[in-house]
Amino acid sequence: MMAQFSRFRLKGLVFLAIVVFALPLFISNPFHYGLATQIALIAGAVVGLNLLVGFAGQISLGHAGFFGVGAYFSAIMTSNYGWSAIPALVVGAIGVAIIAWAVGRPILRLKGHYLSMATLAVGFIIAIILNNERELTGGPDGMPMPAFDVFGWELSVFGQYSLFGMDISGDLAWYLFAGVILLAAVWLAQNLIDSPIGRALRSVHGSEVAASVVGVNTAKYKSLVFVISAVYASVMGALYGHFQGFITPSIASFDFSILLITMVVLGGMGSTIGVIIGAVVLELLPQVLADFQEMEMMLFGLILMLTMIFMPKGLLPTAANYLNKRRSKSAGGDA
Amino acid sequence: MFSEFLQYLFTGITIGATYALIALGFTLIYNASHVINFAQGEFLMIGGMATVSLTAMGVPMLLAIVLAVVLAGVLGIALQRLAIAPAKNADVVTLIIITIGASIFIRGLAQLVWGKEYHVMPNFSSEEPIQIFGAVLNSQSLWVLGVGAVLVAVLVYFFTRTLTGKAILATSMNKDAARLVGIRTQVVLMLAFMVSALLGSVAGIVVAPITFTSYDIGIILGLKGFVAAAIGGLGSGMGAVVGGLALGVVEAMAAGYLSSDYKDAVAFSMILVVLFFMPRGLFGAKVVERV
Numbered sequence: 001m002m003a004q005f006s007r008f009r010l011k012g013l014v015f016l017a018i019v020v021f022a023l024p025l026f027i028s029n030p031f032h033y034g035l036a037t038q039i040a041l042i043a044g045a046v047v048g049l050n051l052l053v054g055f056a057g058q059i060s061l062g063h064a065g066f067f068g069v070g071a072y073f074s075a076i077m078t079s080n081y082g083w084s085a086i087p088a089l090v091v092g093a094i095g096v097a098i099i100a101w102a103v104g105r106p107i108l109r110l111k112g113h114y115l116s117m118a119t120l121a122v123g124f125i126i127a128i129i130l131n132n133e134r135e136l137t138g139g140p141d142g143m144p145m146p147a148f149d150v151f152g153w154e155l156s157v158f159g160q161y162s163l164f165g166m167d168i169s170g171d172l173a174w175y176l177f178a179g180v181i182l183l184a185a186v187w188l189a190q191n192l193i194d195s196p197i198g199r200a201l202r203s204v205h206g207s208e209v210a211a212s213v214v215g216v217n218t219a220k221y222k223s224l225v226f227v228i229s230a231v232y233a234s235v236m237g238a239l240y241g242h243f244q245g246f247i248t249p250s251i252a253s254f255d256f257s258i259l260l261i262t263m264v265v266l267g268g269m270g271s272t273i274g275v276i277i278g279a280v281v282l283e284l285l286p287q288v289l290a291d292f293q294e295m296e297m298m299l300f301g302l303i304l305m306l307t308m309i310f311m312p313k314g315l316l317p318t319a320a321n322y323l324n325k326r327r328s329k330s331a332g333g334d335a
Numbered sequence: 336m337f338s339e340f341l342q343y344l345f346t347g348i349t350i351g352a353t354y355a356l357i358a359l360g361f362t363l364i365y366n367a368s369h370v371i372n373f374a375q376g377e378f379l380m381i382g383g384m385a386t387v388s389l390t391a392m393g394v395p396m397l398l399a400i401v402l403a404v405v406l407a408g409v410l411g412i413a414l415q416r417l418a419i420a421p422a423k424n425a426d427v428v429t430l431i432i433i434t435i436g437a438s439i440f441i442r443g444l445a446q447l448v449w450g451k452e453y454h455v456m457p458n459f460s461s462e463e464p465i466q467i468f469g470a471v472l473n474s475q476s477l478w479v480l481g482v483g484a485v486l487v488a489v490l491v492y493f494f495t496r497t498l499t500g501k502a503i504l505a506t507s508m509n510k511d512a513a514r515l516v517g518i519r520t521q522v523v524l525m526l527a528f529m530v531s532a533l534l535g536s537v538a539g540i541v542v543a544p545i546t547f548t549s550y551d552i553g554i555i556l557g558l559k560g561f562v563a564a565a566i567g568g569l570g571s572g573m574g575a576v577v578g579g580l581a582l583g584v585v586e587a588m589a590a591g592y593l594s595s596d597y598k599d600a601v602a603f604s605m606i607l608v609v610l611f612f613m614p615r616g617l618f619g620a621k622v623v624e625r626v
Contacts, residue, residue, distance in 0.1 A: 053428065059428055059431070103607070106610075106611050106614075107610055107611075107614070109614075110610075110614045110615075113371070113427075113569075114610055114614065116371070117561075117562075117565040117569075117606055117610065118606065118607060118610050120558075120561075120562075120603075120606070121562070121603040121604065121606040121607050122603075122607070124558075124599065124600070124603040125600045125603050125604060128596070128597065128599055128600040128603075129600070131596075132596045132597065254554075254558070258435055261432070262432055262435065265428055265429055265432045266432070269426070269428065294446065294447050295443070295447060296443070297439060297442060297443030297446060298439075298440055298443025298444050298446075298447060299443070300439055300443070301436050301437065301438070301439030301440030301441070301442070301443050302436070302440050302443075303436075304432070304435070304436035304439065304440075305418055305433055305436030305437055305440055306436075308422065308425070308429055308432050308433045308436060309418060309421050309422045309433060310421075312422050312424070312425030312426065312429045313425075313429075
């Protein structure tokens, strides 16, 4: 059964890789590449958040805060202090890990939804600081961020690159880079799920009391997965900033936190591929609804509400369930 | 010096009373269903906006208020019947996302009907401020406090003296046991949403002359109410009232003495301090889990 499980996971990763690399065959304009890149990076953060929601049963209402700290730390270090992108990203992620640990460790000892309150508060405090420390962050107007660089090699949407002898535009290059990052994020998450930590986490989600009775240090594992999910957000935030070239405090806003958690729940808590679908749907939906202008907000709320009412398990698990039922029905008919 | 302090205190208690009413609404729904209702702030918005637009249409103030409160109550029932009840087997997290969807939907609808502008509502009684020891008190503040106190008294009576109130309490303590003694828990849930919506809309109406009102005012007020409920200990009525007042006063003091840019940050830091040192909030019950 476990082997089957892993094979299913591998299938998910292969499927995702095919989608990521086949997409450039169907789109070509820079706007679409930009949107796809943005979705891939946000999806990466959502995959991390899903570890917390799907496997520790906790919700974070402040993940955008971690995303924002990652982005702003990188922006400030690279543009004001001349740091290279990678060290800025790594140090930013360590900083976020420390914040998450400091907040998570005392609070995750408690049972219940206290983490959601604490993360709501932390997210808000971060957003308020980013909005008000104008000299450092540019305040509500935001700040520019240089292109992503590795050992002097720069990745910019305006550049021209060659890959395997093919000339590719900066937009496509960024998209491919973001796609690879997303695949790596998924691969890491899946490995984590199959590791002893993952098993301990699943036992916590199944029954916390039973898990602690058999000797799982539930608080430690929950804090650990919270830190990991925050680091995911921080790294993706930094990359997102480099990609956009300009960041504003809206990336750390409560609205964005809500959007991230909604992506997880809509796509299907606990399903890594599902939450990516959630990210794709919720990023594309406003594009589609923009035509409705004043009705956009109302329709967005309505669609969100109806989807969750009729597919409470999320899009992918509901679809998979439906397919399985049909398959077993037809199998039953054959017998 | 003293007049300054008094001024901040008045501001704080007034807004704190509003937070307390919102927090009570959260508490009611949380107790009955364990759902954190993120649409709570929208009830305030509906209360304020409906009153403003009805009076603009020539409806007398008092009637406008009654109609606005009824509208919010109907909305509360609709939210429970149409959005929460059909998904009753869903995870609590899913239910929370449904309330988020509902709040976006209601806000979108309000924006469509009432536009994006800020609307001004006149004070209930005199526009003339009251002078006390050199501090200025908006007469509307007295309305906020008075109405708040009456509502709390009514709630206490409702929960301790009436059968319906006791049924809600029983359901929040143990749903299965409540059902076994013949309480219709779905009706109780509906009632909880309705009462919560009524509370929210009244809070939204009495505070509207002070804060103004617009389609998106519910987000931040609702969140502050949630913070107040969390500080007081989510689920405790007493905690909601004390948490609301404490939050309002601390916020006003922070805005006055520290920095108005950071007053919200101080409010949110309060949650962290309370969670770190009094994890169940000021009045939260100690819960022992049965397996």
